[in-house]
Amino acid sequence: MTVTEQPAAFRNEPILELRRAPARESLLQALRALDTRLPLAVPVLIGGDRGATEGIDSTDPGAPERLIARAGRAGADDAAAAVEAAVRGAREWASRPAAERAQILRAAADRLRERRLELAALQVRECAKPWGEADGDVCEAVDFLEYYALQAIALERGPELLQAPGERNTMRYVPRGVAAVIAPWNFPLAIPCGMTAAALAAGNAVVLKPAEQSPGSAGALVEALHAAGVPGDALSLVPGYGEAGAALVRDPRVHVIAFTGSAAVGLEIVRAAGETPDGQHHVKRVVAEMGGKNCVIVDSDADLDDAVPEIVRSAFNYAGQKCSAAARVLVHEAAADDLLERLSGAVDVLKVGQAESFATEVPPVIEREAQDRVRRYAEIAERDGTIVGRAEGGPGEGWFCAPTVAADLSPDSAVLWEEVFGPLLAVTRVRDTDEACDIVDSLPFALTGGLFSRSPATVERVAARTPVGNLYVNRGITGAMVARQPFGGNRRSGSGSKAGGPDYLLQFVEPRVVTENTMRQGIPVE
Ligand SMILES: NC(=O)c1ccc[n+]([C@@H]2O[C@H](COP(=O)([O-])OP(=O)(O)OC[C@H]3O[C@@H](n4cnc5c(N)ncnc54)[C@H](O)[C@@H]3O)[C@@H](O)[C@H]2O)c1
Numbered sequence: 001m002t003v004t005e006q007p008a009a010f011r012n013e014p015i016l017e018l019r020r021a022p023a024r025e026s027l028l029q030a031l032r033a034l035d036t037r038l039p040l041a042v043p044v045l046i047g048g049d050r051g052a053t054e055g056i057d058s059t060d061p062g063a064p065e066r067l068i069a070r071a072g073r074a075g076a077d078d079a080a081a082a083v084e085a086a087v088r089g090a091r092e093w094a095s096r097p098a099a100e101r102a103q104i105l106r107a108a109a110d111r112l113r114e115r116r117l118e119l120a121a122l123q124v125r126e127c128a129k130p131w132g133e134a135d136g137d138v139c140e141a142v143d144f145l146e147y148y149a150l151q152a153i154a155l156e157r158g159p160e161l162l163q164a165p166g167e168r169n170t171m172r173y174v175p176r177g178v179a180a181v182i183a184p185w186n187f188p189l190a191i192p193c194g195m196t197a198a199a200l201a202a203g204n205a206v207v208l209k210p211a212e213q214s215p216g217s218a219g220a221l222v223e224a225l226h227a228a229g230v231p232g233d234a235l236s237l238v239p240g241y242g243e244a245g246a247a248l249v250r251d252p253r254v255h256v257i258a259f260t261g262s263a264a265v266g267l268e269i270v271r272a273a274g275e276t277p278d279g280q281h282h283v284k285r286v287v288a289e290m291g292g293k294n295c296v297i298v299d300s301d302a303d304l305d306d307a308v309p310e311i312v313r314s315a316f317n318y319a320g321q322k323c324s325a326a327a328r329v330l331v332h333e334a335a336a337d338d339l340l341e342r343l344s345g346a347v348d349v350l351k352v353g354q355a356e357s358f359a360t361e362v363p364p365v366i367e368r369e370a371q372d373r374v375r376r377y378a379e380i381a382e383r384d385g386t387i388v389g390r391a392e393g394g395p396g397e398g399w400f401c402a403p404t405v406a407a408d409l410s411p412d413s414a415v416l417w418e419e420v421f422g423p424l425l426a427v428t429r430v431r432d433t434d435e436a437c438d439i440v441d442s443l444p445f446a447l448t449g450g451l452f453s454r455s456p457a458t459v460e461r462v463a464a465r466t467p468v469g470n471l472y473v474n475r476g477i478t479g480a481m482v483a484r485q486p487f488g489g490n491r492r493s494g495s496g497s498k499a500g501g502p503d504y505l506l507q508f509v510e511p512r513v514v515t516e517n518t519m520r521q522g523i524p525v526e
Pocket of ligand 1: 182183184185186187191209210211212240241242243244245246247249260261262263265266268269289290291292322323419421447487488489493494
């Protein structure tokens with residue numbers, strides 16, 4: 001296997017079959033057991049030493065009075081101490097053969113497997129992830145650990161170079177050093193796990209700053225990695241707000257920053273990391289995976305029996321809080337009335353409810369500010385266009401938002417251009433797929449996109465024109481799987497290469513080439 005090939009031995013972790021009653025019962029049992037242990041205590045963990053366990057509370061978005069985790073609140077001093085530990089830890093961790101690091105990551109995957117029910121239950125409580133999504137998140141975390149572990153071994157071998165007579169050329173990839181990992185809450189286990197696993201697999205030490213909304217899930221991840229054998233110095237946990245992340249970004253001893261989150265924060269990180277103060281002997285590498293405004297194009301020949309349920313799932317599952325979620329539909333004018341009628345019927349009957357109920361299709365959003373934001377955009381949609389479908393807003397308690405479809409918004413409406421990150425879908429009529437492609441092309445984001453069409457020529461044309469990182473044809477636009485759909489955006493949606501793909505690890509190493517003259521060197525004279 002060469003560096004950028006897929007590891008043949010890799011298989012995706014199978015998801016639970018939730019249609020089976022025993023699978024559902026085992027999850028509910030895990031939830032009941034978790035509830036008896038709440039709130040979880042999540043310490044600041046620096047170089048293996050437990051620090052503060054107070055300062056940040058994560059709560060249940062569906063029942064905000066319920067405390068899920070109490071975490072320490074790391075500030076700039078903790079971030080600096082964690083980087084200091086990582087500088088120490090990086091040397092020893094990097095000196096281990098890739099196979100040894102890989103074995104430890106795979107042991108961590110085993111620990112997540114053993115705790116998969118409890119970890120899914122934790123996401124239901126901490127982030128109001130519906131069961132199917134929560135289970136998928138745990139499986140994706142396992143996949144990242146297994147996939148990057150296998151890739152690290154291939155990476156260590158390095159690529160083959162052309163050899164000429166009289167010289168030997170070798171190329172090796174060496175770890176960059178200290179990686180700061182800054183994660184969002186919407187994949188509270190999988191995303192911090194993916195970035196952390198990649199950095200560790202490639203031989204870097206990591207300081208992980210999880211999202212303030214989901215420290216409990218991050219605590220479980222770090223516990224699994226430490227228990228599997230990652231040394232305390234090679235992995236620190238600094239739960240905290242943006243200030244802790246910003247301190248890591250500024251620290252001159254950090255070599256690589258792996259960030260996933262909003263474009264506003266990502267662009268700020270890119271700017272701050274670009275500073276190279278005197279004494280910092282390297283240029284920081286930033287891997288920034290950011291937001292999107294994901295469009296689904298529906299052509300006049302599309303099969304609406306397929307398109308409608310897939311669009312509804314893509315827009316409203318997990319309340320539209322996946323970075324890949326559908327935010328806009330660009331529909332051929334000939335199919336628009338039919339599509340709108342059917343979308344509106346489908347959205348009107350969406351089941352809004354608590355994440356722990358298996359019947360729930362749309363759970364609450366993560367926090368009060370998110371609810372305010374979504375409601376603000378829904379008001380703008382009402383002002384700038386027509387509301388064509390809206391489900392009941394859910395039970396009173398919790399940060400529920402009514403799933404809404406709006407149509408025919410004025411072209412400059414903010415709803416069409418800004419990331420809402422909630423259950424609001426905007427439909428625009430277009431003359432043809434070329435006009436749809438023009439609209440997609442005019443957006444600053446380029447994360448995911450979709451196309452429903454029965455014409456192979458249209459599929460080819462749209463695929464050739466679209467700038468998005470992941471285009472899905474005749475299917476939903478969420479649910480990327482490690483190794484099957486390497487994932488990540490272009491333009492203002494992302495600056496890195498794709499997570500769960502063959503070249504992701506390359507971002508955490510630097511290449512070094514040694515060229516040796518192998519001609520006879522003469523006899524040394526004493
Ligand atoms: N492209 C992808 O793969 C992907 C995946 C998931 C989520 N997202 C995006 O993430 C966003 C939702 O997540 P979020 O609300 O947690 O994002 P966010 O940008 O608010 O926060 C992300 C992380 O950055 C930290 N942070 C905040 N300010 C900071 C600063 N000044 N310096 C350093 N760190 C700082 C936060 O504490 C958090 O840990 C959406 O925009 C979504 O599209 C993108």
